[in-house]
Amino acid sequence: MASWEDYVRKVVPYTPGEQPKNPDVVKLNTNENPYPPSPRVKEALEGLTEDMLRRYPDPAASGLVDAIADQYHVSPKQVFAGVGSDDVLAMSFLTFFNSKKPLLFPDISYSFYEVWADLFRIPCEKQRLNDRFEIDPEDYMKENGGIIFPNPNAPTGVLMGKDRIEEILQKNRDSVVIVDEAYIDFAPKGSSALSLLPKYENLLVVQTFSKSRSLAGMRVGFAIGSEKLIRYLSDCKYSFNSYTMNQAALLAGEAAVKDSAYYEQCCRKVVATRERTKTVLAEMGFSFADSRSNFLFVTHKDVPARQLFHDLREKNIIVRYFDQPRIDNYLRITIGTDRQMDILFDFLRNYL
C-alpha cells in the first residue's frame, strides 16, 4: 500500500436504502412520506431568483431557523438547522462526544450511530434492548461520554415514555443526551422530549423534515437544545462549512414548517394507514411491536424475512431488510398510501 494511504481515515460506511429509478416500484424501504410536501413548498421554490442562485445563501439560515423556533415556541438561539437530521447528528457526534468514556446507544437502533462513532473514533458501548425491543433506562446509568437513542426507536418503531427519558436525564447531567426524534410526528402528541428542554441544559432533541414534512429530497433537519449546546454545535458547523443549506432547502424548509395544518393532516393519514396495516398484518400471522412511527417492523411465524424480502423485490415491492444479529428475521415496512399498502396486502395474501 502506497504510504499516502497510511494517513487515510479508513471506515466502513453506512449503506443507505436503495433509491430505485423505476417509477413503478412500490417503495416502502426508506420511510419517506407517501404524500407530497405542502403546496406552499412548490410556490416558495418558484420564488428562487437568479440572484439567490448566484449569491451565497444566509449562513445562519435565519428564515428557516426563525420559522422552526416559532413553530416549537423556543428562541431562535435554541435552533440549529442542517442538511437532514443525518448532518445534524454527524455534527453533534463531532461536537459533543469527545470523551474517552464510551458513548451509549441501543444495540438495535439507527445503524448510523456506529458509523459516526467509527468515523470520529468515539468509543461506544451498545446497550441491549429487552426482548420486547424496549430500552431499559437502568442501562444508561453507568459512566459514559454521551448518550443517544431514537424515539420512537428505529427500526423497531417502539416509543419510550417521557418519564423514562427523564429517568435517563436525571442520572446523566454530565454528558450530552441526544434524543433522535426522526419519527416523533407519527407518535401521540406530547411524546416529544422537547418539553424537557427547560430542565436539562445537556439535552439535544433532533428532528427532520424528511418524514413528516415530505421533504427527504431537500435535506432539512434540525436540533433544538439549550442556547449553550446550540452555540457549540454552530461553532463546529461554521468550522466545517459556512453554508451547508442551499437557497432551495432554506425556502422549501421555511414554507413547509409554516404550513402546519397540511403537515398535521398528512401525519393523521399516515397514522390511520399504519393502524389499518397493523390489523391486516396481524390477521396474516405477522407479529410486531406497537409502532408509533411511519413504519412497522414485522416478523412472520412461518416465512423467513430474508426470503420474503427477495420475493417482494421480484414483484417490485421494496421494503428494508437488515442482516444483523437479533433482527435478521424482520422486515421494516414503510407506511405508504392506502393503495400501496393494498398492493402489499394482495401480494401477501397470495404468498402466504
Add this chain to the structure above:
Amino acid sequence: MASWEDYVRKVVPYTPGEQPKNPDVVKLNTNENPYPPSPRVKEALEGLTEDMLRRYPDPAASGLVDAIADQYHVSPKQVFAGVGSDDVLAMSFLTFFNSKKPLLFPDISYSFYEVWADLFRIPCEKQRLNDRFEIDPEDYMKENGGIIFPNPNAPTGVLMGKDRIEEILQKNRDSVVIVDEAYIDFAPKGSSALSLLPKYENLLVVQTFSKSRSLAGMRVGFAIGSEKLIRYLSDCKYSFNSYTMNQAALLAGEAAVKDSAYYEQCCRKVVATRERTKTVLAEMGFSFADSRSNFLFVTHKDVPARQLFHDLREKNIIVRYFDQPRIDNYLRITIGTDRQMDILFDFLRNYL
C-alpha cells in the same frame, strides 16, 4: 463549567463574508459571479417534481457526477461531488490528513485551512509566501502529512505555473496533495493541475460551481482525483451523511456543467472586466499582484486599507478586509459587472 462541556470540541470557527440583505449594495466581498447562472439552471429547477421533493435524492449524485466526468474527460469514478468546495475540502481534510506529521499550506491563503486543521486536530505548519506573494516549491519538500494550496491563491489571486506544482508533486508521493482550484476558470486555459492527474495517484484537484458557474446559492463543488482517492473520500462522506446534495443542487449543477458555452462566455466577461480594473486601479496608485482570479488584492500607497474598507462600506460598496499579519493593508475586491466597477471607480476618484 458543567462537566458535559468537558467533552465538547471547542473551536474558533471561520467567519464567512457578509451576506447583506439590502439589495442596493454593490457587493464585491465574497467573489460571487456578477452574472446569473445558465438559463438552463432555471429550466432544470422547474423540473423539480413533488416526488423528487418527497423522496431521498440519489446518494451517489450520479447525474451530476457523470456530467462533470464528461466535461473534464475523466471517469465518473474519479469524481466526488459535495456541498460547495468547502464541503469537499472539509471531507478531504477528515479523510486524507490523519498523520502526526504536519499539514503544509501557505501563510497567506484560504483562511479556512487553519480552521479545518483545528476542527480535526491536524497538526499544521504554514509556509511563508515570498514578498511577491508567491509559493516557493522548496518549502514543500520537507516531511509532511499532506499539502494543500489554492491555485490561483486566495486572497492574492496569484497563479502558480504547472511546472512548479509538478515540482511539489514529484517530491511528495507519500502524502496527499490537494490543489484547491476555486478560481481556476478565470486563469488562462491549461492552468489546471487536472492534466497532472494521470501521473500522480495522490493528487486531488478541487473546484467549485460557486464562482465561474454562478451557483454559490446552490452549494455545488467537486473533486477529481485517482479512483483510489475518490473511493476513500466517498467512504468518509457516506459515513457522515448519505445524502449531502439535495435534488435542487443535483439538477442545477448538472444543468450548469452541461452549458459550457454559457459559462465560458461569463468567464470571458469577468476576465475582461478584471483586466480593465487592473488598468484603472493602477492609474489611481493601487498596487496588486497580477491576479488570475475573479478578484484583485490591492493596496494603496497613501490610503490605509482598513480606513478605505470602512469608507466604502458607508457608501454601500462592500469589499473584503482581512485583519491578519502581512495583509492588513490590503483589500480583496471581487470583480463585478462593468457597471458595478464603475461605481467603485467613481467613488475612488472622489476619495483619493
